[in-house]
Amino acid sequence: MESGQRTAVHFGAGNIGRGFVGLLLHDAGYRLVFADVAAPLIDAINATPSYTVHEVGEGGVDHLVDGYAGVNSATNETELVDRIAEADVVTTAVGPSILKFVAPAIARGIAARPASAGPLAVMACENAINATDILEQEVRAAAKGEGLDDADVDARSVFANTAVDRIVPAQDPGAGLDVRVEPYFEWAIEQEPFGDDVPDIPGVTWVDSLGPYIERKLFTVNTGHASAAYFGRLAGAQKISDALAMPEVRAKVEAVLAETKALLVAKYGFAPEQQQAYVEKILGRFANPELPDTVERVGRAPLRKLSRHERFVGPAAELAERGLPADALLAAMGAALAFDAPDDEEAARLQALLGGDSSHEDVAEELTGLGADHPLHDAVVGVVKGAREAQPD
Numbered sequence: 001m002e003s004g005q006r007t008a009v010h011f012g013a014g015n016i017g018r019g020f021v022g023l024l025l026h027d028a029g030y031r032l033v034f035a036d037v038a039a040p041l042i043d044a045i046n047a048t049p050s051y052t053v054h055e056v057g058e059g060g061v062d063h064l065v066d067g068y069a070g071v072n073s074a075t076n077e078t079e080l081v082d083r084i085a086e087a088d089v090v091t092t093a094v095g096p097s098i099l100k101f102v103a104p105a106i107a108r109g110i111a112a113r114p115a116s117a118g119p120l121a122v123m124a125c126e127n128a129i130n131a132t133d134i135l136e137q138e139v140r141a142a143a144k145g146e147g148l149d150d151a152d153v154d155a156r157s158v159f160a161n162t163a164v165d166r167i168v169p170a171q172d173p174g175a176g177l178d179v180r181v182e183p184y185f186e187w188a189i190e191q192e193p194f195g196d197d198v199p200d201i202p203g204v205t206w207v208d209s210l211g212p213y214i215e216r217k218l219f220t221v222n223t224g225h226a227s228a229a230y231f232g233r234l235a236g237a238q239k240i241s242d243a244l245a246m247p248e249v250r251a252k253v254e255a256v257l258a259e260t261k262a263l264l265v266a267k268y269g270f271a272p273e274q275q276q277a278y279v280e281k282i283l284g285r286f287a288n289p290e291l292p293d294t295v296e297r298v299g300r301a302p303l304r305k306l307s308r309h310e311r312f313v314g315p316a317a318e319l320a321e322r323g324l325p326a327d328a329l330l331a332a333m334g335a336a337l338a339f340d341a342p343d344d345e346e347a348a349r350l351q352a353l354l355g356g357d358s359s360h361e362d363v364a365e366e367l368t369g370l371g372a373d374h375p376l377h378d379a380v381v382g383v384v385k386g387a388r389e390a391q392p393d
């Protein structure tokens with residue numbers, strides 16, 4: 001390692017890890033350490049001196065990433081903690097439900113930091129509202145076991161929420177570490193936690209308040225994406241771009257995005273024409289025929305996607321609370337309930353729940369967290385009833 005070079009430990013060397021977060025940190029001059037539990041992936045990282053991020057679609061160029069190392073976080077905690085102790089930045093792209101598993105090593109790394117080291121910047125790059133807050137809670141809980149109280153954690157680390165946007169599909173098995181991505185990206189990070197010491201990461205959009213960014217991203221990109229996946233899969237499409245090319249699917253996705261636009265405009269005061277331009281841009285990204293993205297990847301983990309504060313129920317509940325329509329979102333939830341992809345563990349649990357004996361009301365509440373007193377409750381129960389009646393015997 002060059003002396004004085006900043007280092008970053010990134011958890012999750014998968015699609016977004018290699019194809020986006022790792023790339024931007026590399027280009028910012030950080031020496032990267034990828035931490036992952038997939039042994040063959042870590043072996044490949046340590047055996048391969050560089051990989052290429054191929055941007056596919058209009059304006060796409062190639063980027064070389066090198067100078068990194070890999071640590072197996074399942075089997076080599078000693079090295080992982082050492083790396084975190086000396087790092088400037090820790091990022092994650094592992095999935096929101098995995099954050100609790102990476103938190104203990106981060107806490108141990110914070111505890112092992114030399115007094116001379118500056119605070120560790122910790123940023124979760126997941127599709128979830130305030131994912132870093134979730135990680136921070138887990139790290140603080142684990143830090144207590146290391147003898148650190150909250151003031152010690154405050155002195156040694158800075159936690160900042162982020163919103164990451166770049167479509168990175170599943171990769172060809174023969175591609176090695178190379179990653180195909182779309183040319184577009186946005187990485188918005190809240191600035192305030194860093195005070196006057198904001199990390200130098202070119203390409204990042206530093207924002208005062210992340211709430212509008214993450215909700216606009218999750219309720220437009222991810223709501224639209226998931227709608228295209230679920231409606232598209234029902235219509236027989238395998239690729240997202242094929243789904244968008246089906247007029248009836250595109251119309252349903254546009255109807256969903258008209259509803260989330262109404263919410264975002266009412267809630268955050270976005271100019272309607274600005275939000276519409278954002279929607280059009282995103283539909284163009286979904287339609288990129290060079291991006292081999294599948295309805296299975298985009299529809300993955302349907303229980304997470306149907307949960308209370310996620311891309312469907314989150315905006316639909318707020319629309320209902322405001323007395324605004326959410327019929328297209330409810331239709332998309334109905335399509336999500338039909339998601340029975342064979343290799344998806346959450347899809348199997350979803351289908352078992354729908355096929356079980358619980359009442360429609362209990363299933364609706366278990367899936368969405370909406371109680372009987374919520375204005376969307378009865379409509380969601382109707383969606384569950386419809387999905388159960390449509391289930392094959």
Ligand SMILES: NC(=O)c1ccc[n+]([C@@H]2O[C@H](COP(=O)([O-])OP(=O)(O)OC[C@H]3O[C@@H](n4cnc5c(N)ncnc54)[C@H](O)[C@@H]3O)[C@@H](O)[C@H]2O)c1
Nearest residue numbers: 012013014015016036037038093094095126127166167168
């Ligand atoms: N792919 C995208 O287009 C995209 C875009 C924006 C945000 N995201 C978000 O980024 C996150 C990762 O998505 P992805 O598409 O890269 O998934 P992925 O499956 O390609 O990568 C996840 C990686 O995390 C690793 N992992 C799992 N458990 C771990 C653990 N305990 N410790 C360390 N590593 C662990 C896996 O082995 C895998 O390599 C998700 O939250 C996703 O919503 C994805």
Ligand SMILES: O=P(O)(O)OC[C@@H](O)[C@@H](O)[C@H](O)[C@H](O)CO
Nearest residue numbers: 127164165166167168222225298
């Ligand atoms: O990663 P998920 O499962 O939350 O959502 C699937 C896709 O919508 C998502 O990965 C997008 O490609 C990404 O969020 C684009 O920025």
